[in-house]
Amino acid sequence: MTEKVKQSCEFSSELVGYLYRDSEDAVVHSFERHLADCSACIDEFAALAHSRFEVYEWQRQEFAPLATPRFEVPYDATRIGALSGLRAIFALKWAVPAFAAVAVVIGIAFLASGPKMESVFVVSETTPVEVTESNPPQAAGLELKANEAISTAKPKHPGDEVVQVARPRRVERVVAPKSSRVNAAVAQLPAPTTSRAPTLSADVEAADRSLRLSDIFDSDGTR
């Protein structure tokens, strides 16, 4: 009787699982039934079993008899430095992409909002000050109250008026008396803009104010 030997068998994928007894019981039983009849699988299994057995012997004779060494960590002398801590954080798989994403979001938010600096200048009632482009509030001797939000800046004295002054890349509020010539001078300055597209340099922008939309609007009176 000639044996039919299959070159490749559909059960061959179960060989390794069966060899290491790492398969479900149902798979084991069906493979054993198959093994009794399939010469190809028997020979294949024998080859794998032999290789596996050699490794097993090596492990048993060279490694297994070794006593487990005792490891001691000098905990008191071992401190985790900031650098080591950082390294440990960045060693995590998600850390670098997460930090990169946060940096990108912050960068986009910064570019989209544009820089703002608001300064509040207080002008004394008795000291009229002319504020022009060439005579900025600070040069005019106005007291600068930096970084106060527009909504919170309030006139100190009843007669004072809070006026917004447009500056290159900055919006400033000037608190000045209503009757002072500051108002007139300030009114001539371009209207403030809350957001501005990034520019190459402040010097270029200051030199060529005609590029600003607000200038265009003011000049033709459409605003």
Next chain:
Amino acid sequence: MFFNLSDEQLVEFAVSRDREAYGELMRRWERKIFALCFGMLGREDDAKDAAQEAFIAAYRNLKNFRGDAKVSSWLHRIAVNQCLTIKRRQKTRGEEYLSNDDDSESRTFIASALDSPKNIAEQDERLRIVRRAVGALPTELRQIIVMKEFEEMTFQEISDTLDVPLSTVKSRLYTALKQLRMKLERTPVEVV
């Protein structure tokens, strides 16, 4: 005298009750048959019993060997059947061992004692060859072998640790064992 004969020629001699011929056949295949039984049964004692029974059964059935398959395949099949029989017996008897048939005739076929100096030297040489063969495997294959044999991890645990699919773990282990086999066959054990 029988060292240079093929397996088939040894079988022919053994059929005519030449015990030396069958002894030589056993010496050639005892380790592999033992490995096969160990692979099927998972325990050394059971594997020894199964291999012993397989060689006895093979000797009794020598005349049934027709030569249409390799001697190794024939021996493998006998060993597999013995292992399956033992498993069925263990299952029905609740993991009891085989009864000790004190067949003195069969005992004469047991190969030379394991603790002879020659065997010890062979063993050392074999370990050295295996160590080198495993070391020569690609990292991803060696990793699987070590995790399975040294750390005794399950396939699922290896899959989770290496973050690869379960099928990839089994496939890599299969490839590793095949490559090991090729390396071991290319480097026979030689004891000076």
